[in-house]
Amino acid sequence: MTTEVRSLREFKMPDVGEGLTEAEILSWYVKPGDTVTDGQVVCEVETAKAAVELPIPFNGVVEQLFFPEGATVDVGTVIISVAVAGEAGAAPAAAPAPAPAAEAPADEAEPERREVLVGYGPRTGVTQRRARRTTTTKTVAAPKPAPVAPAAPVAPAPAAPAPVAEVPVGERPLAKPPVRKLAKDLGVDLRAVTPTGPDGVITREDVHAHAAALAAPAVETVAAAVVETAAAVGAPVLVPGAGDVRVPIKGVRKATAQAMVASAFTAPHVTEFVQVDVTRTMKFVRRLKESGELGRDVRVSPLLLVAKALLTAIKRHPEINAQWDEAAQEIVIKGQVNLGIAAATPRGLIVPNIKDAGARTLSGLAVALGELVETARQGKTSPADMQGGTVTITNVGVFGVDTGTPILNPGEAAILAFGAVRELPWVHKGKVVPRQVTTLALSFDHRLVDGELGSRVLADVAALLEHPKRLITWG
Structure with missing residues (x-):
């Protein structure tokens, strides 16, 4: 009978040197259950000096990620554990049970290679980054990593043709020439505007109000997308109508x-x-x-x-x-x-x-x-x-x-x-x-x-x- 002994190896936030004591996890490239190999990049972190990719120094299967993306972690803190397979061999009947992994620290069983953030570490072949986790309502087969972008293209607001029925077909909305020109300049269909003037005449205020109602959803969509993109790179952005944008002071x-x-x-x-x-x-x-x-x-x-x-x-x-x-x-x-x-x-x-x-x-x-x-x-x-x-x-x-x-x-x-x-x-x-x-x-x-x-x-x-x-x- 042969058995495979598996133990947990812990990978700690490396020593960054230069007096730096912490780093922020920007993104994970693996998840629990993934198989990793020695030298494979598992995450990207940002120190006060730069963004750096961290390679794992051993083979195994990812057991647990201890911190989410965006967390700031002190140097020396465990950030990921990996189940490492030992050598297979004949298991004697009277052999004592192996000690639990917690009682036999991995660093005592085998010298662990200490990684330092002074580059991108050893890499084999070309490492492809995993796309950042984003919330989406659309599933696409075989997704490819892509830059952060709004989930949907900026589109003009909700289809406005519904109110057209308020104006009988063939009947022209009542509006003065300057108001018609204003509507044309703003891209407003007068047939969709609710008139408030005497005898059903459309006023300038009616056109402006309708244009603002059309623009509001678009501004919210653009603002959310731009703020999301800005947050990804840590850059402040001001979007008209979107309110204040707060950027945490961290990293560089x-x-x-x-x-x-x-x-x-x-x-x-x-x-x-x-x-x-x-x-x-x-x-x-x-x-x-x-x-x-x-x-x-x-x-x-x-x-x-x-x-x-x-x-x-x-x-x-x-x-x-x-x-x-x-x-x-x-x-x-x-x-x-x-x-x-x-x-x-x-x-x-x-x-x-x-x-x-x-x-x-x-x-x-x-x-x-x-x-x-x-x-x-x-x-x-x-x-x-x-x-x-x-x-x-x-x-x-x-x-x-x-x-x-x-x-x-x-x-x-x-x-x-x-x-x-x-x-x-x-x-x-x-x-x-x-x-x-x-x-x-x-x-x-x-x-x-x-x-x-x-x-x-x-x-x-x-x-x-x-x-x-x-x-x-x-x-």
């Missing part, structure tokens, strides 16, 4: 708020500004795009040259690439530049960084910058990509903003804001001519960086953007 938004408050009231900020004629830089960008000399698939933008200019300035003034060590009462000048790029995502502002950016060529920097931006847009930035930054660039110009006073990323000594590039009258070679001009703003921690150092760095960045050929001679 919560961490950003706490970090900015800590930075603003810990590091004494100083911000300096300079306007720069970047006409030559913009021409250089166009030339690089047209020639393809950095690579045909490489995205070239003004931000690339701003990044290169800042890295060159830091190479000339390495003291600005530093960190304040409060415990040791020391200034730590970092050995490499990890260049952070502030990126706005549906989950909030994140600042992934390019490791050792100062050692990269212009082509290598362009490739790394393109990959960083694309990964951030897809919401796939890993916690490792957001750790260890030393200096940051925030590109407010993409929003048409001229400049601002950026707040330091915690632990960093400087942040550069790159404003919109505008055509402005400018004195060039003794004449007032139209030139392409931008405004740069450099905020720095005055504990580490004095006014002279900050000014020299900002002046170097401005000079490099005004004369981009210096990127070669100074670099």
Whole structure:
């Protein structure tokens, strides 16, 4: 006689590192009864750093999910249990009964692999996400995962032809020409409008009232759909007529708020500004795009040259690439530049960084910058990509903003804001001519960086953007 010994293995919320102690479960990809294999992604969670998919580290059958989607779970808490099959063998008649699973913890029977949220973990093949659970009244065979969308398309309100019978066929509703035009503009069928004027004449108020009645169900449908979609990505949405929308402060938004408050009231900020004629830089960008000399698939933008200019300035003034060590009462000048790029995502502002950016060529920097931006847009930035930054660039110009006073990323000594590039009258070679001009703003921690150092760095960045050929001679 052979028996199969099965025991329960528990998978805990992994250690996220970087001082983070909790994560929110965004979605489950399995349910009780599903078979899972080592390395299979079972859920997606969001930490204060990023959204991360968690792989299970053993084979078995899902026994229980301990938390629903949307729950915030502390690190080290069991989130899923899996029934694991042991080795089959002959069962001796007098053999003692095996101890219950609860008396023999799985981690004592076999060393458990500890997962850390620094990427997406081991994966075999291509993992297809399970669609989020949504309430629907329609069953479709073999459903495919699809983005969150309203259950039904926005449709004009309930069929209004029913009241048409109130007006005899062939008889024209009574309404003045301006009222008829109003009804046409609003898409209202006058035959369906209940008149309140003298002798059955339809008034402007009647048309507006009927149009409002038609629009009300549509507004409710759109509002519900938009709010549902917004909730899926954590974005606030204002829908006319839908009332207030409340968005919980958690995950990336919560961490950003706490970090900015800590930075603003810990590091004494100083911000300096300079306007720069970047006409030559913009021409250089166009030339690089047209020639393809950095690579045909490489995205070239003004931000690339701003990044290169800042890295060159830091190479000339390495003291600005530093960190304040409060415990040791020391200034730590970092050995490499990890260049952070502030990126706005549906989950909030994140600042992934390019490791050792100062050692990269212009082509290598362009490739790394393109990959960083694309990964951030897809919401796939890993916690490792957001750790260890030393200096940051925030590109407010993409929003048409001229400049601002950026707040330091915690632990960093400087942040550069790159404003919109505008055509402005400018004195060039003794004449007032139209030139392409931008405004740069450099905020720095005055504990580490004095006014002279900050000014020299900002002046170097401005000079490099005004004369981009210096990127070669100074670099």
